[in-house]
Amino acid sequence: MESKAIEKEARLMKGNEALAEAAIRAKIDAYFGYPITPQSEILEYFSREMPNRGGIVLQAESEVASINMIYGAAGAGARVMTSSSGPGISLMQEGLSYIASAQLPCLVVNVSRGGPGLGTIQPSQGDYLQATKGGGHGDYHVIVLAPASVQEMADFVFDAFRLAEKYRNPAMILTDGALGQMMEKVILPEEGSLPKKTPEWATTGKPKWRERNIITSLFIQPEEMEKINLALQKKYELLKQEVRYEEFQTSDAEVVLVAFGLSARICQKVVELGREKGIRIGLTRPITLYPFPEKIINRLAKKIDFFLVVEMNAGQMLEDVKLSVNGICPVHFKGRMGGMIPSPEEVLEEVEMLLEKHSISHDMEVK
Amino acid sequence: MNDITITNGLEVVYKRPKTLTDTPFHYCPGCGHSVVHRVLMEVVEELGIQEKTIGVAPVGCSVFAYNYMNIDMQEAAHGRASAAATGIKRVLPDRFVFSYQGDGDLAAIGTAETIHTVNRGENILMVFINNAIYGMTGGQMAPTSLSGQITSTSPYGRDTQKTGYPIKITELIAQLPGAFYVTRQSVHTAGAVRKLKKAFTAAFEYQKLNKGTSFVEVVSNCPAGWKMTPKESITWMEENMFPFYPLGDIKLPPKESPSKN
Ligand SMILES: Cc1ncc(C[n+]2csc(CCOP(=O)(O)OP(=O)(O)O)c2C)c(N)n1
Numbered sequence: 001m002e003s004k005a006i007e008k009e010a011r012l013m014k015g016n017e018a019l020a021e022a023a024i025r026a027k028i029d030a031y032f033g034y035p036i037t038p039q040s041e042i043l044e045y046f047s048r049e050m051p052n053r054g055g056i057v058l059q060a061e062s063e064v065a066s067i068n069m070i071y072g073a074a075g076a077g078a079r080v081m082t083s084s085s086g087p088g089i090s091l092m093q094e095g096l097s098y099i100a101s102a103q104l105p106c107l108v109v110n111v112s113r114g115g116p117g118l119g120t121i122q123p124s125q126g127d128y129l130q131a132t133k134g135g136g137h138g139d140y141h142v143i144v145l146a147p148a149s150v151q152e153m154a155d156f157v158f159d160a161f162r163l164a165e166k167y168r169n170p171a172m173i174l175t176d177g178a179l180g181q182m183m184e185k186v187i188l189p190e191e192g193s194l195p196k197k198t199p200e201w202a203t204t205g206k207p208k209w210r211e212r213n214i215i216t217s218l219f220i221q222p223e224e225m226e227k228i229n230l231a232l233q234k235k236y237e238l239l240k241q242e243v244r245y246e247e248f249q250t251s252d253a254e255v256v257l258v259a260f261g262l263s264a265r266i267c268q269k270v271v272e273l274g275r276e277k278g279i280r281i282g283l284t285r286p287i288t289l290y291p292f293p294e295k296i297i298n299r300l301a302k303k304i305d306f307f308l309v310v311e312m313n314a315g316q317m318l319e320d321v322k323l324s325v326n327g328i329c330p331v332h333f334k335g336r337m338g339g340m341i342p343s344p345e346e347v348l349e350e351v352e353m354l355l356e357k358h359s360i361s362h363d364m365e366v367k
Numbered sequence: 368m369n370d371i372t373i374t375n376g377l378e379v380v381y382k383r384p385k386t387l388t389d390t391p392f393h394y395c396p397g398c399g400h401s402v403v404h405r406v407l408m409e410v411v412e413e414l415g416i417q418e419k420t421i422g423v424a425p426v427g428c429s430v431f432a433y434n435y436m437n438i439d440m441q442e443a444a445h446g447r448a449s450a451a452a453t454g455i456k457r458v459l460p461d462r463f464v465f466s467y468q469g470d471g472d473l474a475a476i477g478t479a480e481t482i483h484t485v486n487r488g489e490n491i492l493m494v495f496i497n498n499a500i501y502g503m504t505g506g507q508m509a510p511t512s513l514s515g516q517i518t519s520t521s522p523y524g525r526d527t528q529k530t531g532y533p534i535k536i537t538e539l540i541a542q543l544p545g546a547f548y549v550t551r552q553s554v555h556t557a558g559a560v561r562k563l564k565k566a567f568t569a570a571f572e573y574q575k576l577n578k579g580t581s582f583v584e585v586v587s588n589c590p591a592g593w594k595m596t597p598k599e600s601i602t603w604m605e606e607n608m609f610p611f612y613p614l615g616d617i618k619l620p621p622k623e624s625p626s627k628n
Contacts, residue, residue, distance in 0.1 A: 029458050058457060060483075064480075065453075065483065068443060068451050068454070069453050069454035071447075071450075071451050072423065072450065072453065076421065076459050077458075078454075078458035078459075080454070203421050203439035203441055204439065204459060205418050205419045205420065205438075205439055206418060212433075212438055212439050213440075214433045214440055215441040218430060218431075
């Protein structure tokens with residue numbers, strides 16, 4: 001019976017559409033967005049579905065407007081989201097900084113494309129640093145989740161709102177054009193499984209029995225601003241308990257690949273191919289990019305020969321891996337940029353080349 | 368805080384509305400902002416909508432408007448007050464929502480938001496304080512600065528050939544079908560204050576009709592930024608601002624729609 005019900009819910013969907021459908025099931029109150037490839041299906045999906053199923057969809061005049069509409073609506077206690085890609089996400093950074101400072105929950109989806117500049121509409125992971133290090137001005141962080149399948153594009157909408165609302169912090173789903181555009185089987189999250197209540201701090205109109213609610217990011221006295229900063233830092237410390245990652249064949253590995261999102265999908269194949277060749281290779285996939293799973297990487301560093309970080313950028317998560325490893329073992333990097341996707345074969349070749357280098361230096365040490 | 372009650376047989380005829388906190392205004396002596404705050408909050412009190420009103424403060428001298436207005440408020444990014452107000456109004460359509468912005472905020476950095484908010488006919492009140500200068504940052508040229516006006520970034524007088532012309536954003540947005548009620552007022556005399564109060568009252572009443580944006584410009588002064596005494600600033604405003612920014616209604620709701628519910 002039960003499996004039949006699940007069977008019924010399994011659908012073949014594009015990543016962007018699965019994400020939008022999940023958001024409707026997460027009962028978002030409003031979506032504000034502006035078209036940009038490769039994520040316009042999200043706005044289109046809401047425009048098609050929301051009028052019949054409830055919720056507000058508004059095509060804003062720009063991403064600057066979208067993110068500030070998000071600020072207003074989130075401040076009014078609503079569950080809200082926006083989505084964009086590269087250039088649009090850059091335009092949102094001031095707003096995100098305000099949202100983080102005012103401690104408002106919301107979801108921002110970045111279906112990344114290759115940059116810098118107008119770049120290309122092909123998939124990229126070049127926005128890792130922007131996403132995980134704050135992106136806008138000031139000391140703040142956004143919670144960042146990186147899906148690696150259409151299924152996770154849907155599931156992480158729920159996870160993102162759960163975390164955003166628990167910590168009163170903006171959350172981001174950092175994905176890419178390939179995951180947004182590709183079709184896969186997906187079992188959609190169940191409607192109503194994410195409870196919702198209007199927060200007591202929201203500006204919903206001041207009843208007589210309470211003081212007025214104020215949503216602001218202005219704390220003009222430095223003493224007060226520092227206090228706010230300390231509170232934010234404490235929150236980010238607490239956030240570490242939400243770290244998520246996935247390990248694949250790492251228990252006996254000598255070489256561990258570290259990759260997120262689409263790169264992790266590719267690296268899973270690399271591990272399979274490597275194992276066929278008798279290489280003891282595994283994969284660690286950070287699921288939360290912020291907070292970053294530093295502990296597991298540090299632990300692995302003590303028992304493996306080396307890491308190979310694989311990304312579709314010039315080496316951005318590489319920095320976090322190196323910080324986590326803290327010099328315990330070598331950390332190498334293989335990346336493609338500008339919308340190019342590394343093939344499993346070229347990554348494996350890199351692994352074999354590195355293995356050879358390491359065994360030579362190992363031999364020399366033994367002698 | 369407790370209201371002061373006068374017991375020696377005198378009647379209280381003028382007092383702070385409950386919609387204002389008892390925090391002293393930080394505004395410079397003679398500045399129009401505090402008068403506009405008060406008039407706006409008097410209207411909110413008199414209409415009995417304190418519980419249903421949400422305001423959005425800008426970045427500018429009135430960035431701290433929420434310290435004085437005793438209602439739920441948000442402080443938006445520079446230029447984005449009407450976008451934030453849109454977000455609030457869309458998720459809380461039965462509330463009264465207003466944005467409050469200076470000329471730099473509304474007519475320079477936030478021009479796109481201003482035009483598109485009105486073009487969508489968002490059912491909000493947009494309050495626009497035009498003092499022809501950037502007050503908060505120390506008196507730089509604003510998009511509304513008059514031709515020849517001396518500011519810290521136009522020390523030889525605004526040269527319209529090089530810096531553009533003073534923008535009549537209010538006339539501009541009045542052209543948009545989403546604008547329901549557009550008026551230009553001032554607060555330099557008691558009579559002007561009464562007119563502004565009428566305009567705010569009408570604007571809140573119109574908000575119930577769901578027919579579009581109400582836009583109230585207040586031509587105001589900036590004694591500190593203009594480097595004048597408050598009195599001189601009033602005279603300068605009358606002689607220079609009013610001829611270029613004439614007071615009065617610019618767009619009235621169509622006759623057939625009832626102005627009062
Ligand atoms: C993105 C951004 N750019 C610039 C500023 C600096 N800034 C603060 S207020 C202001 C101008 C305010 O002038 P106006 O809107 O006319 O209001 P007033 O202070 O005269 O009431 C500027 C440029 C800022 N806070 N944010």
